[in-house]
Structures are given as structure tokens and as C-alpha cells.
Amino acid sequence: MDKLMESIHGVPGMAESEQTVETIRQSEARFRELTDLLPQTVFEMDRDGALTFANRHGFDSYGYTPDDFSKGLTAVQMVVPEDREKARENIQRVLSGERLGGIEYTAQRKDGGTFPVVIFSSPVVYENNIVGLRGVIFDITERKQTEKQLRKSQAELLVKHEQLMILFAQVELAKKQWEKTLDCISDLVILVDREEKVRRCNGPVAELAGKPHDKLIGAEWKELLLTPEMDVISITETGGELYHRPSGRWFCLSTYPFTTGDGGGTAGAVVTLHDTTEIKQATTALEKAYADLKSTQAQMLQREKMASIGQLAAGIAHEINNPIGFVASNLGTLGKYVERFTDFIDAQTKALESLQTPETAEKLGMKRKELKLDYIIEDVKQLIKESVEGTDRVRKIVQDLKSFSRVDEAEYKHADINECMDSTMNIVWNELKYKATVHKEYGDIPLTRCYPQQLNQVFMNLLVNASHAIEKQGEITVRTWLEDENIYIAVADNGCGIPEENLSRIFEPFFTTKEVGMGTGLGLSILYDIVKKHKGEIAVESRVGKGTTFTVWIPVVDGR
Missing domain, CATH: 3.30.450.20 (PAS domain)
Known part of the structure; x- marks a missing residue:
């Protein structure tokens, strides 16, 4: 404040203003009076570390007098030697423009007594220059005493806690002994x-x-x-x-x-x-064994029936194959003959054109047109081509029928699931073509080791059931894809759907919603067993009036 007064006197035009000087002096007096009322120490120091101002509380707390200030008392001298280096570093930080707060020191009085303090300080700026620092010192003796008392109380509580823990452990031991006895x-x-x-x-x-x-x-x-x-x-x-x-x-x-x-x-x-579970389980096991026996007997009958159908299909396929072979061979030969006839007629026509008179040529041309020889020649080729395609179609159906008839074949081999689905679709096409439009969305899936004929039976069951679910004309979508090393096969229809109360029972043996004589209730049960045999899973989603989707997935085994 004194430096400020000196600066004012040094400014031209201001030294003569006694009123201004008096106002500043009054402000300084009010500042000193206000700081003297504070229960904390307020101080100022210059850039050299010398104290330039302290309020009354500061003099009372530290035991110094204003004369000590005039002798060059520094702020560093007001803390114990152990904290002085830290004080010097923090003073330089403030003189560099920082504001510091909450830094603890051990203060030292003039008589050598000490007490804990926390100091908040900030730079003093005049005309954009830092000319010193000012701060407030809080005596935290009471806080430290409170903390010490708290630590003492905490130690006492810890001792009591340990005593209680010992007692609790004794009670817990007795409790555990009782519990262990009953737990046996x-x-x-x-x-x-x-x-x-x-x-x-x-x-x-x-x-x-x-x-x-x-x-x-x-x-x-x-x-x-x-x-x-x-x-x-x-x-x-x-x-x-x-x-x-x-x-x-x-x-x-x-x-x-x-x-x-x-x-x-x-x-x-x-x-x-x-x-009493063991007694109940023994009873349940006997009942289940009896039910399993009935189910096994029914499945054996079903397999025998399929085997008989297979033998009959194989015989029919063999009988069809021979005449189809003759027809296919003859059609091939007939095609060659027609080609020769055509070549000869073309050559003959060219020869006659060079020999005949215009009248004869006109008569022959009219006769050729009347007999439609040109149309017949082209149509015979098309007829033979269509007949050959028909025999190939019959041969493919016969081959699929022979393959499908081996439902009891136990060979475990590599198979293409897409080809299996196509083969099965050929067999049941007559069931599908009048009821639904079939959409095939085959994915790129690897070969997998499986029992192909058994999977054919699964696919046939799903396709036929989808057809039966459609009353008039609908759609059936067959999808295959690879996901997480599993091959997925989904057969979806937009038929009548399955009521929710039946969804949990459709794989039970003998469960059927068809009329008496229309179904045995074994189809989905056998299908479920086949899928499980392949370590796979089957799921169904259905909404009444919207349709049903059966999804089968089996792991890829040694696929390529």
C-alpha cells in the first residue's frame, strides 16, 4: 500500500491532489481495520520475500512486532526449517503467476513455538507487473486435534471390533457345527x-x-x-x-x-x-420302458413298411429302367435316321430343281406345301428332342426313386444336402405341384458325413406336411445355408399353421391332429429321432392362418 502511495505521488498532476491522496489513505485505513477484524492472518510480501504487511491477528499469532518487519523479516522465517524449502518453491510459483491454496505448513512463532497452518496465496499485480504476493493463513490446530482424536477413537473402535469379531466367530462356529450336523x-x-x-x-x-x-x-x-x-x-x-x-x-x-x-x-x-424320488423314479422308469417299447415296436413296423415300399419301388424302378433304356436308345437312333432322311430329301430337292420343268417344279412345290413336309421335318426333330428329354426325366425320377427306396441303408458317407433335397423333391413332386409354388433358395454349403437316405426321409416328411397344410394354392420355400459350422435347412409354407397348444407336442410319438386313419402320429417323431441321431436340432415356428417354418440344423462333419 505504501508503494502504491509513492507511485501516486510520482504521477504528474496527482501529487497536487490532496483530496485524492486523502481518499487513498482512508481506503488504506479501512483495509487495515477490516483485516484486523479477521480471525485469520492476512499478509503481504515483496518479490524479495520480505513481509510488507500483516494484520493484527498475524502479529498476535506469531509474536512479532512491526519493528521486526522493518528489520527485514521474511515469510520463510515464519515456518519451521523443514518446510522452508517447500515455502521458497511455492513463493516462486506464486510470483510466476499461480494462485495456490490449501497448502499445509508447520508455522514457527518468534519464541520458537509451532502450530499447524494452511495457506492460500495469490500474486499482487500492479501495472501488469507482479510486485509481490498476498495471502491468508488459517490456524488448523483444532482440526489437527480433532483428527488426532478421531484416530484415537478409530483405534479404540478397532479394538472393540476385534473383540466383537472374536465373539462372533465363536457364535458362528457353534452355528456352523449345528448346520454341518443337519447338513449331513x-x-x-x-x-x-x-x-x-x-x-x-x-x-x-x-x-x-x-x-x-x-x-x-x-x-x-x-x-x-x-x-x-x-x-x-x-x-x-x-x-x-x-x-x-x-x-x-x-x-x-x-x-x-x-x-x-x-x-x-x-x-x-x-x-x-x-x-421319495427314487421310488417314484423306479415307477416312472417302468412306465417309460413300457411306452418306449410300444414306440419302438411302432417304429419298427414303420421301418418294415418303408423297407417293403423300398423293395417294391426298387422292383418297379428296375422294370421301368429296361423299357426306358430301349426307348431312349431307339429315340437316339431314330434321331440319326431322321437327320439322314432330311439330308437325302434336301439333296433330292436340289437335284430335281436342276432337271424338272417349271410346271413340274410348281406341282412338286405345291404338293410339298400341301403335305407340310418342311414343317414335318422340323417338327420330327423337335418331337424326338422332347421325347429324349422325357426319357431323361423318367430316368432321373427312377434313379431318385431307387436312391430314396434305400431308407434302411446304414452307410455313413459324404453327401450334398442340396442334392438330397432335390432328389426328395423329385419323388414328392406330384404332392407339391398341384398345391404350391416351390421356391428354392440354396446356399453354398459344404459336403458333410451323414446318412443321406435317412435325411431324405426327413425332407420328404417336411415337404409333404407343408403341402398338406395348404388347402388350395400356396407357396413353399426351401432354404439352406451355413452358419457357425452347422448346415441349416428350413422348409416354410403359408398354410393353415399349428395351434400354439399343439406346438410343444408335435414331436411326441403317436400325437396327430389328422382324422382317424389319416396319420399314425409317427412322422415327426421319427424325423426328430433321425435329426438327433445326426447330433442336430429341429425347431418349429408357426402362426395360425399365416404358416409354419420347420428349421433343421446338423453339424458339418468332415466336410469338404
Whole structure:
């Protein structure tokens, strides 16, 4: 502030202004009075580190006098020697233009006493030059004492905590011993109070409930066990029979009330669940074995029927192949003969044109036109070509029929799924062509090792079912693609769809929605078994009135 006054006197025209000087002096006095009211130390220092101003609190806190300032007291001298290097570095930072706050030091009084402080400081700028720094010093003695007291309290709490932990460990040990004893029992054991809330239970209870042990304590045992997943087969006041669907376990429920022993009535009960699953499983296994036997017998009959059909188809194919061979051979020869006849007629016509008179040529031309010889010559070639194509078509159908007839063939070999689908489509084409337009969207898929004839049966079943689902005229889309090392085959139709309540049962043996005599209910069941045999999966999506999509996927095995 004194330097500011000197600067004002040095400015031309200002030194003579006594009123201005007096105003500045009054402002300085007010500044000093205000800072003297503060409970913190306010100070200023020049660029050399010498203190140029301090409020009353500063003198009181540090024990210095204004005379000490005139002797060149520096700010660095007001902290302990250990903090002085840090003080010098921070002073230079502020003189470089930084504002520093919250830096802790250990202050040192004139008499050598010390106390903790935190200092906030900023540069003093005059005419765009940093001429020093000013700051505020907070005495944090009380805060440090509070922190020390907190650390002491924390240490005491830690000691008490350790004592409690030891006690808790003892209680926990006794509890675990009890729990381990009951956990050795396979039955579920629950101790409940008179409000039927769980007070103790063993491990099998937590395992069945699917919850941690501590979440079971305090819960009502009926709400805990008699969940929607637990079917109550029968129940009385003292027990009953239960079936847990997720785990497939059967239980015999029993309750054993107990009293307080002082005539106070019932204090609670012990509830036990004895596992009777093995007995139930033995019964179920016998029933399943009987059902499997019936299913196997039906599948064997189905295979025998398919084998008989296969033998008949093979015989028919053989009988058709011989005359088709003759026809194809004769048509080939006939085609060659027609070519020769055509060449001869052309040569003969040219020869006659050079010998005959105009009248004769005209008569022959009219006769040739009347007999339509030119049309016949071209039409005979087309007829022979179409007949040859027809015999090739018959030969292909016969070949597919012979291949498809070997449904019981056990050869495990490489096959092209797209070719298998085409072969099957040729066999069932008569079922499809009058009911639907077939769209083929074949992907680029590798060969895979499989049982081709069995997969043909799968494809035939899906195609025929798609055709049957269409009442008049519809569309069937067959797609194949490769994804994640699996070959996918999807057969989709826009037919009547499958009701939602039937979707979960369509692969069950003997399940059918067709009229009596129209189906055995074994088609999709056998199809499911074949897909599983190939380590594959089958899925169905359907909407009533919109259509159905069956998707089969099998892994690529040693494909090329």
C-alpha cells in the first residue's frame, strides 16, 4: 500500500491532489481495520520475500512486532526449517503467476513455538507487473486435534471390533457345527416358530429353495416351499406329498409340533421333507420302458413298411429302367435316321430343281406345301428332342426313386444336402405341384458325413406336411445355408399353421391332429429321432392362418 502511495505521488498532476491522496489513505485505513477484524492472518510480501504487511491477528499469532518487519523479516522465517524449502518453491510459483491454496505448513512463532497452518496465496499485480504476493493463513490446530482424536477413537473402535469379531466367530462356529450336523442329513429339516417363520434350516432346504441360507431365516416356510414350482399332490395338517418340477424330486412332508415345556402351549414345529424320488423314479422308469417299447415296436413296423415300399419301388424302378433304356436308345437312333432322311430329301430337292420343268417344279412345290413336309421335318426333330428329354426325366425320377427306396441303408458317407433335397423333391413332386409354388433358395454349403437316405426321409416328411397344410394354392420355400459350422435347412409354407397348444407336442410319438386313419402320429417323431441321431436340432415356428417354418440344423462333419 505504501508503494502504491509513492507511485501516486510520482504521477504528474496527482501529487497536487490532496483530496485524492486523502481518499487513498482512508481506503488504506479501512483495509487495515477490516483485516484486523479477521480471525485469520492476512499478509503481504515483496518479490524479495520480505513481509510488507500483516494484520493484527498475524502479529498476535506469531509474536512479532512491526519493528521486526522493518528489520527485514521474511515469510520463510515464519515456518519451521523443514518446510522452508517447500515455502521458497511455492513463493516462486506464486510470483510466476499461480494462485495456490490449501497448502499445509508447520508455522514457527518468534519464541520458537509451532502450530499447524494452511495457506492460500495469490500474486499482487500492479501495472501488469507482479510486485509481490498476498495471502491468508488459517490456524488448523483444532482440526489437527480433532483428527488426532478421531484416530484415537478409530483405534479404540478397532479394538472393540476385534473383540466383537472374536465373539462372533465363536457364535458362528457353534452355528456352523449345528448346520454341518443337519447338513449331513439328506432330508430337508426346518425349525419354525409359532408364526410358522423359519428360525433354522439345513443345507438341503437352501439348495431346494435356490436362495442363500440367510435369506431363508424369517421367511414363512409355506411360502418358501409351497411355491408355484412345487405341486401339492396331497396335504393334511400333519403332512402330505409334494412334487418339485424344476428338480423332478418327490417329497413326503411331515410336521412335528413342540411346546415350550412350561405349559405355554405350542412354541413351533419341526418340518421335514423326506425325498421319495427314487421310488417314484423306479415307477416312472417302468412306465417309460413300457411306452418306449410300444414306440419302438411302432417304429419298427414303420421301418418294415418303408423297407417293403423300398423293395417294391426298387422292383418297379428296375422294370421301368429296361423299357426306358430301349426307348431312349431307339429315340437316339431314330434321331440319326431322321437327320439322314432330311439330308437325302434336301439333296433330292436340289437335284430335281436342276432337271424338272417349271410346271413340274410348281406341282412338286405345291404338293410339298400341301403335305407340310418342311414343317414335318422340323417338327420330327423337335418331337424326338422332347421325347429324349422325357426319357431323361423318367430316368432321373427312377434313379431318385431307387436312391430314396434305400431308407434302411446304414452307410455313413459324404453327401450334398442340396442334392438330397432335390432328389426328395423329385419323388414328392406330384404332392407339391398341384398345391404350391416351390421356391428354392440354396446356399453354398459344404459336403458333410451323414446318412443321406435317412435325411431324405426327413425332407420328404417336411415337404409333404407343408403341402398338406395348404388347402388350395400356396407357396413353399426351401432354404439352406451355413452358419457357425452347422448346415441349416428350413422348409416354410403359408398354410393353415399349428395351434400354439399343439406346438410343444408335435414331436411326441403317436400325437396327430389328422382324422382317424389319416396319420399314425409317427412322422415327426421319427424325423426328430433321425435329426438327433445326426447330433442336430429341429425347431418349429408357426402362426395360425399365416404358416409354419420347420428349421433343421446338423453339424458339418468332415466336410469338404
